[in-house]
Amino acid sequence: MDDLVLLILCSPSGAGKTTLTRHLLDNLKDFTFSVSHTTRRPRAGEQDGREYHFVDRVRFQTLIAEGEFAEWAEVHGNLYGTSVREIERARAEGKRGIVFDVDYQGARQIKAKLRDAIGVFVLPPSMDELRRRLEGRGTEDAAAVERRFANAWHEIEHYGFFDYLVVNDDLDRAKAAVLGIALAERHRRWRLAPTAELLLKAR
Numbered sequence: 115m116d117d118l119v120l121l122i123l124c125s126p127s128g129a130g131k132t133t134l135t136r137h138l139l140d141n142l143k144d145f146t147f148s149v150s151h152t153t154r155r156p157r158a159g160e161q162d163g164r165e166y167h168f169v170d171r172v173r174f175q176t177l178i179a180e181g182e183f184a185e186w187a188e189v190h191g192n193l194y195g196t197s198v199r200e201i202e203r204a205r206a207e208g209k210r211g212i213v214f215d216v217d218y219q220g221a222r223q224i225k226a227k228l229r230d231a232i233g234v235f236v237l238p239p240s241m242d243e244l245r246r247r248l249e250g251r252g253t254e255d256a257a258a259v260e261r262r263f264a265n266a267w268h269e270i271e272h273y274g275f276f277d278y279l280v281v282n283d284d285l286d287r288a289k290a291a292v293l294g295i296a297l298a299e300r301h302r303r304w305r306l307a308p309t310a311e312l313l314l315k316a317r
């Protein structure tokens with residue numbers, strides 16, 4: 115049993131997992147974000163080491179060869195990977211939870227390695243709304259939006275693999291749902307059993 119809550123957030127691009135992750139991390143200070151590596155170019159406002167570790171393909175391939183990744187995948191034409199060091203960092207910092215913002219391929223690999231990981235799949239309320247959000251974000255050109263939108267069907271096909279589904283329609287409700295899931299997982303009996311046992315020892 116893993117003391118650390120391993121929370122995977124997955125969704126088609128633009129459904130809102132970054133927005134929901136930020137809210138979760140603002141509210142649960144003992145959770146941390148797993149900063150992935152990517153070959154994607156930084157968006158305006160993104161900082162190396164905060165949103166991602168931005169690397170080129172050669173460096174990424176070297177990291178794969180060196181066994182640095184707990185999982186990695188090609189998503190929308192770029193490489194993305196979760197470093198094992200991120201999980202080690204969370205443990206070393208005494209965090210109680212870590213959030214992985216990964217695609218379904220990454221989710222599958224994390225679950226295969228870390229059996230206690232919990233998967234949350236975020237659904238858009240409709241495909242029209244998903245397209246509006248992707249276009250409205252303004253971070254990708256038209257071709258990249260099309261590519262991400264086309265991949266959305268394939269992502270959604272994998273919803274059955276996840277433990278929880280959250281429909282991100284009303285943002286406040288979706289935020290509360292994701293926070294609620296993280297809190298519930300943090301309060302699993304086996305995670306808090308040592309506290310109960312300590313109390314019993316004082317009898």
Ligand SMILES: Nc1ncnc2c1ncn2[C@@H]1O[C@H](COP(=O)(O)OP(=O)(O)OP(=O)(O)O)[C@@H](O)[C@H]1O
Binds near residue numbers: 126129130251
């Ligand atoms: N419930 C919501 N209602 C309306 N707009 C929303 C809602 N949730 C998120 N958005 C907006 O939709 C856009 C996409 O959200 P976000 O970047 O969080 O998606 P994402 O799933 O992380 O995408 P990607 O996988 O591409 O990183 C953003 O502009 C965000 O502000």
Ligand SMILES: Nc1nc2c(ncn2[C@@H]2O[C@H](COP(=O)(O)O)[C@@H](O)[C@H]2O)c(=O)[nH]1
Binds near residue numbers: 218
């Ligand atoms: N398998 C992994 N997927 C990842 C990782 N980090 C992010 N992602 C996923 O990529 C897409 C696109 O992200 P964007 O920031 O370019 O919009 C999205 O589905 C992310 O969840 C990772 O380490 N591994």
